[in-house]
Amino acid sequence: MTAGTVRTPRAAAPAGRGGFLAVVRAEWTKFRTVRGWVVGMVVAGLLVVGVGLLGHSECGGQAGPDAPVVTGGPSCTSPLGPGGEAVTDDYYLVHQPLGTDGSITVRVTSMTGSRLQPWSKAGIIVTASTAPGSAYAAMMVTAGHGVRMQWDYTQDTPGLAGTVGPASPRWLRLIRAGDTITGYDSADGTRWDRVGSATLAGLPSVAQAGLFAASPDYSNVTSQSIGGGSGSGGSTQATAAFDHVMAEGGPAGGRWAGTAVGGTGGTGGGGPGAPSPDGYRRSGGGYSVTGSGDIAPVTPQGAGSVAQPVIGTFAGLIAVIVVAAMFITAEYRRGLIRVTLAASPRRGRVLAAKALVLGTITFVVGLPAAWAAQLIGEPMERSRGIFIDPVSAPTELRILAGTAALLAVAAVLAVAVGALLRRGAAAVTAVIVVIVLPYFFAGPLAVLPPGAADWLLRVTPAAAFAIQQPYPAYPQVTSQYTPENGYYPLAPWAGLAVLCGWTALVLGLAAYRLRRRDA
Amino acid sequence: MSDFRTVLALRAEWTKARTVASTGWVVLAAVGVTVGVSAGVAAAVRCPSGGCAEDPARISLTGIYLGQAVIAVLAVQAVGGEYGTGMIRVTLAAMPRRTAVLAAKAAVVSVIAVAAGTVAVLASLLAGRLILPGNGIGPAHGYPAVSLGDGPVLRAAVGSVLYLALIGLLSLGVAAAVRDSAAAIGIVLGLLYLFPIVGAAVGNAQLDRHIQQIGPMTAGLAVQATTGLDRLPIGPWAGLGVLAAWAAAAMLAGGLLLSRRDA
Numbered sequence: 001m002t003a004g005t006v007r008t009p010r011a012a013a014p015a016g017r018g019g020f021l022a023v024v025r026a027e028w029t030k031f032r033t034v035r036g037w038v039v040g041m042v043v044a045g046l047l048v049v050g051v052g053l054l055g056h057s058e059c060g061g062q063a064g065p066d067a068p069v070v071t072g073g074p075s076c077t078s079p080l081g082p083g084g085e086a087v088t089d090d091y092y093l094v095h096q097p098l099g100t101d102g103s104i105t106v107r108v109t110s111m112t113g114s115r116l117q118p119w120s121k122a123g124i125i126v127t128a129s130t131a132p133g134s135a136y137a138a139m140m141v142t143a144g145h146g147v148r149m150q151w152d153y154t155q156d157t158p159g160l161a162g163t164v165g166p167a168s169p170r171w172l173r174l175i176r177a178g179d180t181i182t183g184y185d186s187a188d189g190t191r192w193d194r195v196g197s198a199t200l201a202g203l204p205s206v207a208q209a210g211l212f213a214a215s216p217d218y219s220n221v222t223s224q225s226i227g228g229g230s231g232s233g234g235s236t237q238a239t240a241a242f243d244h245v246m247a248e249g250g251p252a253g254g255r256w257a258g259t260a261v262g263g264t265g266g267t268g269g270g271g272p273g274a275p276s277p278d279g280y281r282r283s284g285g286g287y288s289v290t291g292s293g294d295i296a297p298v299t300p301q302g303a304g305s306v307a308q309p310v311i312g313t314f315a316g317l318i319a320v321i322v323v324a325a326m327f328i329t330a331e332y333r334r335g336l337i338r339v340t341l342a343a344s345p346r347r348g349r350v351l352a353a354k355a356l357v358l359g360t361i362t363f364v365v366g367l368p369a370a371w372a373a374q375l376i377g378e379p380m381e382r383s384r385g386i387f388i389d390p391v392s393a394p395t396e397l398r399i400l401a402g403t404a405a406l407l408a409v410a411a412v413l414a415v416a417v418g419a420l421l422r423r424g425a426a427a428v429t430a431v432i433v434v435i436v437l438p439y440f441f442a443g444p445l446a447v448l449p450p451g452a453a454d455w456l457l458r459v460t461p462a463a464a465f466a467i468q469q470p471y472p473a474y475p476q477v478t479s480q481y482t483p484e485n486g487y488y489p490l491a492p493w494a495g496l497a498v499l500c501g502w503t504a505l506v507l508g509l510a511a512y513r514l515r516r517r518d519a
Numbered sequence: 520m521s522d523f524r525t526v527l528a529l530r531a532e533w534t535k536a537r538t539v540a541s542t543g544w545v546v547l548a549a550v551g552v553t554v555g556v557s558a559g560v561a562a563a564v565r566c567p568s569g570g571c572a573e574d575p576a577r578i579s580l581t582g583i584y585l586g587q588a589v590i591a592v593l594a595v596q597a598v599g600g601e602y603g604t605g606m607i608r609v610t611l612a613a614m615p616r617r618t619a620v621l622a623a624k625a626a627v628v629s630v631i632a633v634a635a636g637t638v639a640v641l642a643s644l645l646a647g648r649l650i651l652p653g654n655g656i657g658p659a660h661g662y663p664a665v666s667l668g669d670g671p672v673l674r675a676a677v678g679s680v681l682y683l684a685l686i687g688l689l690s691l692g693v694a695a696a697v698r699d700s701a702a703a704i705g706i707v708l709g710l711l712y713l714f715p716i717v718g719a720a721v722g723n724a725q726l727d728r729h730i731q732q733i734g735p736m737t738a739g740l741a742v743q744a745t746t747g748l749d750r751l752p753i754g755p756w757a758g759l760g761v762l763a764a765w766a767a768a769a770m771l772a773g774g775l776l777l778s779r780r781d782a
Binding site for chain 1: 560563564565577578581584585588589591592595596599603604699700701702703704705708709712713715716717718719720721722726
C-alpha cells in the first residue's frame, strides 16, 4: 500500500465520501493480501459448520445405554398444533359431542395425585377432535397456579387464584358460540367471572366437550454443574373430582365416553405406586377423572431444536475475534499504523473503515456458514430419527442472519478493543472473556443461581446469543429454560442490541483515544 | 558446560520477565480476577435451606476459570512478544540451543504461574471461607468449613495451582508453534472454553461426558472437586493428567517447530 494509490481516488472525489471509500478500499486490500487473515476467516466459517455436526443425540429421551432416562430429551415424533408448533397432547378425556352453540359447566371439588406438579391440570375442554394436536379451549384448575383458561397449546390466561379443595371448590364453564369459546369461573356457582375468549378457526360443527385431567412429567436435576450432573424424571398422575356436571348443546341423550388422548394414558402413567391407571369413574352424582401427560407446546432442549446445528458459532466466534483483533494490532506491531495514519490523517475514518470492512467480511462469511450448518445438520439429525420442532420461516431467517450479525458485530468489537489496547493477545483475551465467558458461567458451568446467571446474560455482550433462541419459553410449561438449551433472559433482538451497544461504546472510546494518543 | 548454559538461559529469561513492566501487572491481574470472581460467585450462590449439592471448595475456586486466561496471556507473550518485536532472533543468536531457550521460558512461566496461583488460590479459599457460611453453605448447614486441613480441599488447592502452571506450559507450547500471540491465545482459549460449551450443547449426556474427559479445562479442573467425586466425568488426578498430556503435546510441538524452523 503506497500513498499514491490512495491519493488518486481522493483527487477524483475530493469531498467527504470519496475519501472514505478510498480508505475502505485500502483496508480491504490489506485484508485480502494477508494470507493468514483470509485463512483465519475461512477457518472461522468451517468451524461454524463443522462443530455443528458434532451433535449426536438420539431420540427417545435416553442418552445412552446406561444413562438415566431424561425427560424432555429429543423426541422421535410429535403432533403439531394449530399454530404449526410441536405440541404435547396426552391427557385423559371424558367427552360427548357438542354442537355449534352450547356450553359445559362443572364444579371441581378436589385435585389429588401422585407427584402432582404445579402445572398438573384438570377441568373442562372443548376440542375439535380427540386426535392429538387438535384445536381446543379449556378451563382448568391447576395444582399450583389457580384457575387458568388455556387454548391452542400456547395461550394461557389466569382466572381465580388459590388451590382447589372441598372447602374451596371451583366452578368452571365454557360457552361455545360458533368458532368462539368463552371461559368463565366462579367460587360459588352463582357469581361468574369471564376469564377469556378464544376463537378456534375451523372448529367443526360437531366438536367434543368434556372433562379432562393431565399431569406433566417431572424431572429432577440433582447437580447440573460441570463435572457431573444427573437427571431423573418420570410421569405423574392427577385425579380430579367433578360434580354438578351440566352439558348443553349436544345431541339428545348424549352419553359420556372415555378416551386416552395421545395414547400414552390408560397404562398406569403414574408409574410404580400409582393408585390406579388413567381413566374415569362415576361416583354419586359426579365423576372422578384420572390422567397423566400434558396439553402444552413442546419446549425443545438442545437436540431437536432448529438452533442445534449452529452451536459452532462459539468456535467460529473465537477465530473471528483473533482475525479482527490482529487486523488492527498487527499494524501497531509492525509500525504500519504510522504509514496508515500518515496516508489518511483523519483517524476516526481509518477506524470506521477497518470496522466496516471486517464487519462486512465476517457477515458475508458467517451467513453462508450458518446456512450450510443448518442445511447439513438438520438432515443428519433427522436421519437419527430426531424430530425437529418446526419454526416459522422468519424465525429461521432470524437465527441464520442473527448468527452472522452476531459474528460481525463481535468482529467490530474486537477491532475496537484492539485499537484501544494495541496488543493482540490482550485484545483477543478481553473480547473472548466478555463474550464467551459470561455464557459459560451462566450456562454450562451452572454454579450461579438462576437470577445472577440471567443478569450476566442481560448486561454482558454474551446477551447477543439470544438472537439464536428458536422457541419461546412458556410460563405455563415447566422446563429447563437454560442458555445451553437455547433459552435466554432477553428477547432475541434486544440481546443483539446489547452487544451492539457495547460495541458502539468501545468503538467511540477507541476513536477518541486514537485521535488523542500518538500512534 | 551444558549446565552452565542452562543456568545462563534461565537467568536471561528470568531477567526478561522481571524487567518487563507488564509482567507485574499481568501477575497482579491474574490474582485480582481470580480472587474477585471467586468472591463474587461465593457471594452470589444461594442455598438458603441447605441440602443443595454444592461444593464449597469448588465454588471458592471458581475464579480460576477466568484467572487462567491471564496466565495464558503471560505465557503466550513470553514467546509471542519476542516474535512480535524481532527479539527472538537476538535470543536465539545468543543461545543457539533452542530447546534450552524454550525450557528456560517454561521454567520461568511455571514459577510465575505457581507464585501467582498460590496467592490467588489461598486468597480465594479465604474469601469462600468467610462469605459462603452467610449464604447457607457453612458448618451451620452441614457443610464442612473450607479449610486446608481437609484432605480434599488441600488437594483442590494444590491441584488448582498446578493447573495454572500446566495452562502456562500449554500456552507456551502453542505460542512457540504458531509464533503469534493473538493467534496463540485464540487457540488456547478456544481449547479451554469450547469443550464444555460444545459438550453441553450436543444434547447427548454420554458424548458430553466424553468431551469433558478430553477437554483440557474440563478434565483439569476435576481436581477442584471435593464432593460428589463419583459423579465426575474423570477422577481429580487423572483429569489433571489429561491437562498435563495436552501441555506436553503442545510443548513438544512447540519445541520441534522452534528447533526446525527459521525464526
